[in-house]
Amino acid sequence: MAEPASxxxxxxxxxxxxxxxxxxxxxxxxxxxxxVRLDCGxxxxxxxxxYETYGALSPRRDNVILVCHALSGDAHAxxxxxxxxxxxxxxxxxAEDRDGAAPRGxxxxxxxxxxxxxxxxxxxxxxxxxxxxxxxxxxxxxxADPATGQPYGPDxxxxxxxxxxxxxxxxxxxxxxxxxxxxxxxxxxxMQAFEWAILFPDQVDAVVAIASTHALHPQGVxxxxxxxxAIMRDPAWQGGRYYGTGATPDAGLGVARMVGHVTYLSALxxxxxxxxxxxxxxxxxxxxxxxEFEVESYLRHQADSFVRRFDANTYLYTSxxxxxxxxxxxxxxxxxxxxxxxxSARTLLIAFSSDWLYPPSASGEVTxxxxxxxxxxxxxxxxxxxxxxxxxxxxxxxxxxxRQFLSQHTLAEGQTGG
Amino acid sequence: MAEPASxxxxxxxxxxxxxxxxxxxxxxxxxxxxxVRLDCGxxxxxxxxxYETYGALSPRRDNVILVCHALSGDAHAxxxxxxxxxxxxxxxxxAEDRDGAAPRGxxxxxxxxxxxxxxxxxxxxxxxxxxxxxxxxxxxxxxADPATGQPYGPDxxxxxxxxxxxxxxxxxxxxxxxxxxxxxxxxxxxMQAFEWAILFPDQVDAVVAIASTHALHPQGVxxxxxxxxAIMRDPAWQGGRYYGTGATPDAGLGVARMVGHVTYLSALxxxxxxxxxxxxxxxxxxxxxxxEFEVESYLRHQADSFVRRFDANTYLYTSxxxxxxxxxxxxxxxxxxxxxxxxSARTLLIAFSSDWLYPPSASGEVTxxxxxxxxxxxxxxxxxxxxxxxxxxxxxxxxxxxRQFLSQHTLAEGQTGG
Numbered sequence: 001m002a003e004p005a006s007x008x009x010x011x012x013x014x015x016x017x018x019x020x021x022x023x024x025x026x027x028x029x030x031x032x033x034x035x036v037r038l039d040c041g042x043x044x045x046x047x048x049x050x051y052e053t054y055g056a057l058s059p060r061r062d063n064v065i066l067v068c069h070a071l072s073g074d075a076h077a078x079x080x081x082x083x084x085x086x087x088x089x090x091x092x093x094x095a096e097d098r099d100g101a102a103p104r105g106x107x108x109x110x111x112x113x114x115x116x117x118x119x120x121x122x123x124x125x126x127x128x129x130x131x132x133x134x135x136x137x138x139x140x141x142x143x144a145d146p147a148t149g150q151p152y153g154p155d156x157x158x159x160x161x162x163x164x165x166x167x168x169x170x171x172x173x174x175x176x177x178x179x180x181x182x183x184x185x186x187x188x189x190x191m192q193a194f195e196w197a198i199l200f201p202d203q204v205d206a207v208v209a210i211a212s213t214h215a216l217h218p219q220g221v222x223x224x225x226x227x228x229x230a231i232m233r234d235p236a237w238q239g240g241r242y243y244g245t246g247a248t249p250d251a252g253l254g255v256a257r258m259v260g261h262v263t264y265l266s267a268l269x270x271x272x273x274x275x276x277x278x279x280x281x282x283x284x285x286x287x288x289x290x291x292e293f294e295v296e297s298y299l300r301h302q303a304d305s306f307v308r309r310f311d312a313n314t315y316l317y318t319s320x321x322x323x324x325x326x327x328x329x330x331x332x333x334x335x336x337x338x339x340x341x342x343x344s345a346r347t348l349l350i351a352f353s354s355d356w357l358y359p360p361s362a363s364g365e366v367t368x369x370x371x372x373x374x375x376x377x378x379x380x381x382x383x384x385x386x387x388x389x390x391x392x393x394x395x396x397x398x399x400x401x402x403r404q405f406l407s408q409h410t411l412a413e414g415q416t417g418g
Numbered sequence: 419m420a421e422p423a424s425x426x427x428x429x430x431x432x433x434x435x436x437x438x439x440x441x442x443x444x445x446x447x448x449x450x451x452x453x454v455r456l457d458c459g460x461x462x463x464x465x466x467x468x469y470e471t472y473g474a475l476s477p478r479r480d481n482v483i484l485v486c487h488a489l490s491g492d493a494h495a496x497x498x499x500x501x502x503x504x505x506x507x508x509x510x511x512x513a514e515d516r517d518g519a520a521p522r523g524x525x526x527x528x529x530x531x532x533x534x535x536x537x538x539x540x541x542x543x544x545x546x547x548x549x550x551x552x553x554x555x556x557x558x559x560x561x562a563d564p565a566t567g568q569p570y571g572p573d574x575x576x577x578x579x580x581x582x583x584x585x586x587x588x589x590x591x592x593x594x595x596x597x598x599x600x601x602x603x604x605x606x607x608x609m610q611a612f613e614w615a616i617l618f619p620d621q622v623d624a625v626v627a628i629a630s631t632h633a634l635h636p637q638g639v640x641x642x643x644x645x646x647x648a649i650m651r652d653p654a655w656q657g658g659r660y661y662g663t664g665a666t667p668d669a670g671l672g673v674a675r676m677v678g679h680v681t682y683l684s685a686l687x688x689x690x691x692x693x694x695x696x697x698x699x700x701x702x703x704x705x706x707x708x709x710e711f712e713v714e715s716y717l718r719h720q721a722d723s724f725v726r727r728f729d730a731n732t733y734l735y736t737s738x739x740x741x742x743x744x745x746x747x748x749x750x751x752x753x754x755x756x757x758x759x760x761x762s763a764r765t766l767l768i769a770f771s772s773d774w775l776y777p778p779s780a781s782g783e784v785t786x787x788x789x790x791x792x793x794x795x796x797x798x799x800x801x802x803x804x805x806x807x808x809x810x811x812x813x814x815x816x817x818x819x820x821r822q823f824l825s826q827h828t829l830a831e832g833q834t835g836g
Contacts, residue, residue, distance in 0.1 A: 303647075
């Protein structure tokens, strides 16, 4: 595996001290003018995309950063929502942990996007969309199927990360944006960033892929299969046609979320946060059905809050897409290096030492392949205990790395232009 | 953590070359003469115990080894069952993996128990029982509640590992066995061994605890909580009163088994065995509901075969018992060392490098505590890639360690007696 350029020890402090808020924002919506062609062979139309923007588009339209979200995110990446949803999407471990509760309506990557932040809205025009298949404004399985007027449900086409990216491409066209200074994201968001750089090599200057991979490892495929099985085995799922029936597969979606949640954390993080502390400190209660340990109660809470804000079918489609994602299979005939041959973007990879779902080794493999091809790749492993959720939490230590990477980029572009 | 006495490199070969079979065996049953007092305050009566024995009891009755099984095992630990069950309990990863399929009716620890094997039936009288709360012959939630004549279901008392051990103690009384040359087990079986040595310190000469712990770590508590949630959220569970209704919570129990199965393996093992291979080698099929990856198909198979042989309520009760287990809380006021003060048994601990559910560090903590108390503890970490399931698979490398440990024991006893 590639040696990271730096391994930041725990406790090092970022330089985001002067950072500010992206302000109050409202999610907007655009209907794409034409159909989106999908990998499965179908075309999808109509397609609506929910999005937000932060900062100002430069006259030369050359300062655009597209931010892509992970499995359960949405377009509201930064600032305060003008109309806060009932449940915040900032439900990462530490997002609750540090401040008691995340401020209602705060974007899921607010610590990273804003004036003076990692994605600096004083310099960049940051665009964030809800991904294809989503349930937060972009067309997905809960949207109306024009053929029937009813929600698609299981008739929604099975989509891929490439389909998400083609949708984002078509969406940016409606804003008159051709080139991207960078595509950035964590986890599934990082997969979209890689996919962008391969599908549209001439339109992407830089990739920022955080806690991501070129292909989920088999254990990750297994966890996702289990999460989907939990949903589909819930009788309330009804083959995916639960909309309007008065029943939703909350039981199964809750189990799926619990599985996901534990995979997003590290064993150490769970130990530090909960240990084996009991709900009732004096002793156990000898109950099967009620939580006895604090960690059990926490998982139940996570499940309950998630099912109030998320659509089970979107979970299925998105989970499937991220397990399919495999650059070597898709573009390299099994070879990662061959898959990356056409990439021209500079690449920044950040991974977290305790992330066992998207381990540093996966980012290292991408780095190795890029370097073997003579392509610029910068790779950092941040020592942090919170597992995969670090990409939402370790803002202070990601910030200087990303700022420096983007600043080099801008200089280089400026030199080219001058 | 304690330094292990040895770390066996992969590929080292054990000395079980001359080992033979325990032969054809039949599970027997005994009804305890009196009630079992439980930690929850209730008494359980009647209690039937299913058991098997291998080898011959010595005239002095001083060669008895009690073998305790893990979550999904049963009394049939060795040899061929005279009446093979429909589904083998030998459903560990490699038990299938090495030979295609486990021979029908072979005991779950057959590689470890028999003439010339780790638990040598030429020297020892090995006794194996189905644990309290089980569904393979010993009284559990599917047994008839004498108060109603109907299966207990959720009226079965919530039990602990200590309750299992008290039941085993009462059962051995019916065989006229007072002392144990050793108590041995892996995982939950190792927990029972520790509990034996603390509850009955004068009756246990040696403990063999494999891939076990003094208390499951919080992530393990979380996995167990998720598995139980999957069962209890299945409407077919019916509050635990599903017996005789024609519906059983197979969907939820299947998800529970999938979660368990992945935690029993290592990421590396899944990678080696399945990688990201597709069901249909040429490409993906764009399906939500059917397995696309081999690992998905494997998990579905594991779930389907498990629900045919196992009772969901037994899973709940056993899972709860093993999460409660916490020697420091139970016996030490929070201190592991204090909890072990009364132990007089010699202790052998074996852990596996890739076991992330019962990691070597947990066995190391027990070793440290015992040594700090001046008590004899021998600790080995075996380098092996198969995760927690190693305790069922790495027979060849466990065998010489266990044989040597038990041989020292017997010699010492003989010297004392001479």
